[in-house]
Structure formats: structure tokens, C-alpha cells
Amino acid sequence: MELTEFETLRNFTSEYLEFPPFVTAFNEIDRMVRLYRETGVASHLVVTGESGSGKTTLCKALETKYPRTSIPERDIVPVLIVAIPxxxxIGSVAEVMLxxxxxxxxxxxxxSTKTARAVHLARECRVELLMFDEANHIQDRGQSPTQYMVGDWLKSVMDHMQVPTTLLGLPRVEDLLRVNEQLRRRFTRHVQMALGQDPEDNIESQCLQLFTSLTPSLPVPFLKGEMSWKELGHRLHAATDGRVAFVKSLLLGVIRLVFEQQLTRITPTELALAFTTQIWREGVNELNPFSSTFEFRRLDRAGEPFERGALIGRSNKRRQNAA
Ligand SMILES: Nc1ncnc2c1ncn2[C@@H]1O[C@H](COP(=O)(O)OP(=O)(O)O)[C@@H](O)[C@H]1O
Ligand SMILES: [Mg+2]
Structure with missing residues (x-):
């Protein structure tokens, strides 16, 4: 039976992809929960990665593994995800917790009463894993006294709760730990979500693996033509910066093209078109990683999609403009 566009999209987006840093972080956190259950020992982890590297999805995957349940008196919440606003x-973070x-x-x-209530309720709900997502928002306040205060608050909540805790955010979360010694002592373990952490395997080949793990879900075959796999890996790395979100949006663009133009196969030409519509509107010719005239460099200069510290929202906005 022929799949419709929406069915294809649903299949394509429904599963967790097991790319290496995601699996490493998941297993590490899962181990922290099991260790806590067996021994009561609370160990902690920092997870950093650029926007779109899969941090929030990691939180959701752990929540899926340890789901909420209800007993007559209360809810049981093994994994408490707190997205730092x-x-x-301090007040706004305590409110999110509540x-x-x-x-x-x-x-x-x-x-302080909000905080006390949050800690009390978290114990009542038998929280076994605290996940503070978007921890970089602690720094966005700019003022270091506020950063310190929120950092110290976090530390004191951890001390009261005594459960495994994960801090997730953009790479600059490391600066937060650098300036706050108390937090630094608690978060000695660190996983980076960027591809290419494995010394045995380069980032280009990991991008390629992520891409090829998704191609079977495409509605028609992908044919790379004359291009070697190695070269395709380089181009994919340049086009996605090794971030799962961009690999997926590239292929979502390709799926759309297949249905719009009733294509029977996908080639690098479609990847080039999808890069422009999905990732970067100005990404044409030597600035398009799938073009024959591509410059083969990172697209991380000012105004380019992978400019350091740039928000993924900008490319979303461009995408909407392009639609
Ligand atoms: N392990 C994964 N499997 C499938 N899709 C993922 C995975 N990790 C991230 N994604 C997709 O990538 C996009 C961005 O992920 P997200 O977790 O929000 O990144 P971050 O929180 O690091 O900015 C989401 O659309 C999500 O569906
Ligand atoms: Mg996120």
C-alpha cells in the first residue's frame, strides 16, 4: 500500500534515534537512577550541546522509561523535568517545579515557601531523577549575582532532595560551573551531545550513520550517484553541524519534495533544495553543502546557520518565511 505524505511524516518522526552521544547520555543517566534505587547514592551529570542536539528529547526519553503513575493519594513522578524559564x-524556577x-x-x-513546598512535594511524589533543562537560562540574566543566587538555590535543592540530578543546556553552561565552585563540585561528570566525541569514529561518518539510519523511512530510495560515502559524510556534516534536529529537518524537506513533485528517487539535488528550504534560505551555490560548487567549510560565520551561540529559532523563522 502506498503511504500518504502524513503517514510517512508520522513514521519518520515517531522513533527515538540511537545516535552515539544520545545513547551514552541515556545510559549514564539510567545508571544513575538504578544506582540510586539500589544504594541511595545520588550522582549527577551535566549534558551540554548546541540547540537541536537532542537534550530535551533525552529528558523525554527518560520520562518515557520511568513514566508517571498514580496511586490513590498522589501522583508518582520518578523523573521531574524542570525547564528553566x-x-x-529563583521564584520562577520554583514555580515551574511546582x-x-x-x-x-x-x-x-x-x-522560600515556594521552594520548601516544591521540595516537599517532590519527595511526596517520590522523584528519583531531577532534570534541569535549559540551564543556560540561568546565565541569560546576565547579572552574575543572580546567576550565583540561582546556582546556589539549585545546589541547596539538590542537597535537600539527595536524588540524582542532570543539568542540561548549551555549551556555555560550562561557564556557569566554572564560576560556581559549589555546583562544579557536584557536577563532575559531563557528556557532550555533539556528534564526533568518539576518537575511533569521525564526525563525518557519524553524520552519515545518522542520515542512513533515517533513509529507510523515506518513501522512495536515496541514490547518492557518483559521490563517495565519505564525501557525502562531509557534506552532511557541513549541512547539519552534526545536530540531529538539522538531519531530521533536511529529510523532512526531502519528503515534502517527493510528494510535491512525485519523485521516484532522491538524489543530492533534492538534498540541496531541502537545505535551502529547511535550513538556510541564503544557502545556495558555494554556500550550499550539496552543491557542486560548495566551498567545503563550516557555515559558522556571522549570519550563517551554525554561528556559535545562534538560536535555532532563527532558522525556524527563516523556514516559516520560506514556506
Ligand atoms: N534521539 C532522537 N531521536 C529522534 N529525534 C530526535 C532525537 N533527539 C532529538 N531529536 C529531534 O531533534 C529536534 C531537536 O531536539 P531537542 O531535543 O529539542 O534538542 P535540544 O533540546 O538540544 O535543543 C526535535 O525535533 C527532536 O524530535
Ligand atoms: Mg531543548
């Missing part, structure tokens, strides 16, 4: 203050734990009036009370 932009320009975080909301996630089902507190009926999360904004009620002073900062």
Missing part, C-alpha cells in the same frame, strides 16, 4: 529567577508536580497554585507564596 528565560531570565530565570507546576510539574501538580501544585494547584504554583505562584502562591514567597520564594
Amino acid at each position: 528565560p531570565a530565570a529567577t 507546576t510539574q508536580l501538580g501544585d494547584p497554585s504554583p505562584s502562591f507564596g514567597t520564594t
